Amino acid sequence: xxxxxxxxxxxxxxxxxxxxxxxxxxxxxxxxxxxxxxxxxxxxxxxxxxxxxxxxxxxxxxxxxxxxxxxxxxxxxxxxxxxxxxxxxxxxxxxxxxxxxxxxxxxxxxxxxxxxxxxxxxxxxxxxxxxxxxxxxxxxxxxxxxxxxxxxxxxxxxxxxxxxxxxxxxxxxxxxxxxxxxxxxxxxxxxxxxxxxxxxxxxxxxxxxxxxxxxxxxxxxxxxxxxxxxxxxxxxxxxxxxxxxxxxxxxxxxxxxxxxxxxxxxxxxxxxxxxxxxxxxxxxxxxxxxxxxxxxxxxxxxxxxxxxxxxxxxxxxxxxxxxxxxxxxxxxxxxxxxxxxxxxxxxxxxxxxxxxxxxxxxxxxxxxxxxxxxxxxxxxxxxxxxxxxxxxxxxxxxxxxxxxxxxx
Ligand code: OSB
Ligand code: MG
Numbered sequence: 001x002x003x004x005x006x007x008x009x010x011x012x013x014x015x016x017x018x019x020x021x022x023x024x025x026x027x028x029x030x031x032x033x034x035x036x037x038x039x040x041x042x043x044x045x046x047x048x049x050x051x052x053x054x055x056x057x058x059x060x061x062x063x064x065x066x067x068x069x070x071x072x073x074x075x076x077x078x079x080x081x082x083x084x085x086x087x088x089x090x091x092x093x094x095x096x097x098x099x100x101x102x103x104x105x106x107x108x109x110x111x112x113x114x115x116x117x118x119x120x121x122x123x124x125x126x127x128x129x130x131x132x133x134x135x136x137x138x139x140x141x142x143x144x145x146x147x148x149x150x151x152x153x154x155x156x157x158x159x160x161x162x163x164x165x166x167x168x169x170x171x172x173x174x175x176x177x178x179x180x181x182x183x184x185x186x187x188x189x190x191x192x193x194x195x196x197x198x199x200x201x202x203x204x205x206x207x208x209x210x211x212x213x214x215x216x217x218x219x220x221x222x223x224x225x226x227x228x229x230x231x232x233x234x235x236x237x238x239x240x241x242x243x244x245x246x247x248x249x250x251x252x253x254x255x256x257x258x259x260x261x262x263x264x265x266x267x268x269x270x271x272x273x274x275x276x277x278x279x280x281x282x283x284x285x286x287x288x289x290x291x292x293x294x295x296x297x298x299x300x301x302x303x304x305x306x307x308x309x310x311x312x313x314x315x316x317x318x319x320x321x322x323x324x325x326x327x328x329x330x331x332x333x334x335x336x337x338x339x340x341x342x343x344x345x346x347x348x349x350x351x352x353x354x355x356x357x358x359x360x361x362x363x364x365x366x367x368x369x370x371x372x373x374x375x376x377x378x379x380x381x382x383x384x385x386x387x388x389x390x391x392x393x394x395x396x397x398x399x400x401x402x403x404x405x406x407x408x
Pocket of ligand 2: 209211234260281
C-alpha cells in the first residue's frame, strides 16, 4: 500500500476534544492505626504498627482511594503523617476541591508548583488516578499502559535475632513460592545472615537493603558481600547522597539499587548518569504519584536499567496501586508487594491480595479494583475529617486568618 498524496491538506486543525472532566466535590481523610503481624526491624528501627493516612476523593458519583506512605516519624525520609495531614487539610485539598480536571496530567500539573512533599502529593494524585480509571470504566493498569496480568514478587525480611532465625524465615518464604528474598542489614549484621541464607539456598535470587545505614568508610564490609552473588545492594548510603553512591559503585561488583534517594525522574536521571545505581526501586507513593512513576519507568527503560516496585508496608489500597503500576514493561525484577496477609490480620479491603507461586494477580475491576471493608475501616480509624469544595485554605496556628488571596 502506498501513501495517499491526493488528499487536499486541511488548513485548520481538527478541534481538540478532551474527555469530560471530573469535578472534585469532597475529600475524606482518615488516619488508620494498623498493627503489623510481626515486629519489622530495619536499620532505622523496629516497626510494630503503621499510622496510615487514607484519602477518598469524591467526584461524579465515584470514589477514588489512595494511602500515604509517610511514617509518623521522619525516619525513612523527611515527610511525616502529622505534617502531611496539616498540608493536605489546610492547603492542598481546599485549593483543589471544586475544580474540574480533564486528565490525570491536568491534576498533576495543579500540584506541580509545590516543592517536595511528594508523599503528600502522591496521596492526592493516586486517588485521582483511581477516580479517573473508574470514570473511564477501566482497570488502572490498562489506563497506565501495563503489559501483564500477574506480578512476580519477593519478600522483604526484617533483621532477626540470629542467622538461623533468618534462614528459617527465608525457608518459609521459599516454600510459599516467593522468587526473591531481601534481607534487611545494618553495620555489624550483614555478612553473617547473607552467608547463612546463601548456603541454605544457593540458587535463590538474594538481595540486601541497608536503608542508608553505611558510609564510604564501611566499603570493606560491603565489598565482602560481593562474594555471595547478590542481585543488588539496596540503598547502602545516605538517603540524599548520589555522589558517594557512585564512588561506592566503583568499588563494588554487586549492583547498587537506589530506594530512598529516588524522589523524581530528575533524581533518577542524575543517579544513572553519575553511575550511582544500576537498579532502581520505584515506589509510587514516594515520587509524587503514578505520572512521575511512569516517567521514571520510561527513563530507566531508555537507560536499559532494570526496575522493581518497592513497598512501604501498605494496606490493600496502597498494595493495589503498587500492583497496577508493576504491570508496566520495565518492571523486570520481582517487587516487594507480597501477600497482604503477611502483614495484616484484618486488611481494610474486601478482596484478598494473595501471592500464588510467587505471582501477585492484578485486580480486575475498574480503577484499583478493590473495595473497602467498611467494618474493618471504621474499627481501625483513629481520626477522620471531611474537606468540601469551597473550604478555605488555613494556617492553623495563626489567630487571624488572612484572606485566601493573600496566602498566595
Ligand atoms: O526500604 O524498602 C524499604 C518497609 C518500610 C520502609 C522501607 C522499606 C520497607 C520494606 C518492606 O522493605 C516492603 C514491603 O514489604 O512493603
Ligand atoms: Mg528499601
